[in-house]
Amino acid sequence: xxxxxxxxxxxxxxxxxxxxxxxxxxxxxxxxxxxxxxxxxxxxxxxxxxxxxxxxxxxxxxxxxxxxxxxxxxxxxxxxxxxxxxxxxxxxxxxxxxxxxxxxxxxxxxxxxxxxxxxxxxxxxxxxxxxxxxxxxxxxxxxxxxxxxxxxxxxxxxxxxxxxxxxxxxxxxxxxxxxxxxxxxxxxxxxxxxxxxxxxxxxxxxxxxxxxxxxxxxxxxxxxxxxxxxxxxxxxxxxxxxxxxxxxxxxxxxxxxxxxxxxxxxxxxxxxxxxxxxxxxxxxxxxxxxxxxxxxxxxxxxxxxxxxxxxxxxxxxxxxxxxxxxxxxxxxxxxxxxxxxxxxxxxxxxxxxxxxxxxxxxxxxxxxxxxxxxxxxxxxxxxxxxxxxxxxxxxxxxxxxxxxxxxxxxxxxx
Numbered sequence: 156x157x158x159x160x161x162x163x164x165x166x167x168x169x170x171x172x173x174x175x176x177x178x179x180x181x182x183x184x185x186x187x188x189x190x191x192x193x194x195x196x197x198x199x200x201x202x203x204x205x206x207x208x209x210x211x212x213x214x215x216x217x218x219x220x221x222x223x224x225x226x227x228x229x230x231x232x233x234x235x236x237x238x239x240x241x242x243x244x245x246x247x248x249x250x251x252x253x254x255x256x257x258x259x260x261x262x263x264x265x266x267x268x269x270x271x272x273x274x275x276x277x278x279x280x281x282x283x284x285x286x287x288x289x290x291x292x293x294x295x296x297x298x299x300x301x302x303x304x305x306x307x308x309x310x311x312x313x314x315x316x317x318x319x320x321x322x323x324x325x326x327x328x329x330x331x332x333x334x335x336x337x338x339x340x341x342x343x344x345x346x347x348x349x350x351x352x353x354x355x356x357x358x359x360x361x362x363x364x365x366x367x368x369x370x371x372x373x374x375x376x377x378x379x380x381x382x383x384x385x386x387x388x389x390x391x392x393x394x395x396x397x398x399x400x401x402x403x404x405x406x407x408x409x410x411x412x413x414x415x416x417x418x419x420x421x422x423x424x425x426x427x428x429x430x431x432x433x434x435x436x437x438x439x440x441x442x443x444x445x446x447x448x449x450x451x452x453x454x455x456x457x458x459x460x461x462x463x464x465x466x467x468x469x470x471x472x473x474x475x476x477x478x479x480x481x482x483x484x485x486x487x488x489x490x491x492x493x494x495x496x497x498x499x500x501x502x503x504x505x506x507x508x509x510x511x512x513x514x515x516x517x518x519x520x521x522x523x524x525x526x527x528x529x530x531x532x533x534x535x536x537x538x539x540x541x542x543x544x545x546x547x548x549x550x551x552x553x554x555x556x557x558x559x560x561x562x563x564x565x566x567x568x569x
Contacts, residue, residue: 160325172266187246191263202260207238211281216245219287225365225558234569272298283568293329305334310362313343321350337561360557367488375465387418391470394424398479405524422457464489472531473497496534517546
């Protein structure tokens with residue numbers, strides 16, 4: 156049976172590669188990923204320093220890089236003869252890290268064929284390899300195991316729906332080959348232990364919490380945003396897409412809207428001229444951050460990059476984008492780090508963190524302008540805000556410090 160599963164997996168990878176190649180002709184993001192993988196060996200060979208030991212992190216995208224960064228920085232600080240190598244699947248993460256962290260060797264992880272796995276391990280010759288969340292690559296892990304290179308999974312999060320994955324021999328055997336798993340909660344530990352007796356499994360929390368809290372500690376102040384808010388309540392619609400913007404429009408036009416002393420900031424995920432113009436058409440009285448004297452305005456469009464995480468410090472409420480479509484929910488931890496009551500669209504089943512926080516009444520899924528009005532009315536009550544704060548403090552207390560806990564175990568392998 157194991158042989159059959161492996162044959163099916165390898166055939167599926169071949170089909171996926173062909174499909175990805177076809178898609179790259181029509182999609183810019185896929186095209187970047189395809190071109191980036193064409194010559195991986197030459198791309199990184201000149202950057203690798205033979206005199207240093209390689210610690211390789213694989214992260215799927217920008218979000219997973221943020222999750223791994225606190226641990227990466229601990230490795231850097233405590234292992235002087237180490238070179239950090241980081242592989243990505245997503246162009247967004249690859250381009251960001253290549254630009255902002257030139258000290259790292261960055262590359263696109265080749266598709267998971269046996270030949271590609273053998274080649275990339277031979278080129279890098281890592282001392283250890285660290286995967287994030289649920290990045291489990293069977294052929295690559297098999298190659299690492301055959302070379303006696305220890306590899307680990309950090310901030311892993313499994314849910315009941317993952318039970319079927321563990322019942323497939325290729326997934327179960329791959330997870331069983333890890334040196335250790337560092338999971339976010341006890342449920343993940345129990346599920347993994349049920350099927351995989353070999354790796355040590357530690358409950359260490361979510362390392363992304365460390366990143367979010369570190370960002371908060373080093374936050375920038377924006378006096379103009381503070382001036383824009385004034386004595387009003389402030390709703391920030393972060394990383395927004397058209398569905399969130401339409402919902403806010405419905406809220407503003409709703410008969411039950413009782414929030415007159417309210418200002419709104421939109422931070423669209425897509426800052427193309429077309430998307431910004433769409434927002435201006437939908438909210439004709441809005442001002443642009445980059446051009447207008449926006450202090451007197453009630454609605455502000457943040458048409459610049461890099462401010463959103465910091466301006467949440469001024470928010471009273473947050474609506475985070477991506478929860479109405481397949482594009483995926485954006486970072487809900489950024490407003491929560493500032494104790495901002497946070498809402499999002501209903502399509503969150505693939506985001507366990509959002510599902511968990513909603514089940515604990517820490518976050519709210521909404522679907523209409525009326526829901527947004529009710530959400531803000533509820534948290535305008537100080538008693539409700541205090542109860543929210545207590546629950547949120549408990550969540551952060553159990554999750555923070557994951558990076559230090561993980562490093563305390565990993566350091567003996569460095």
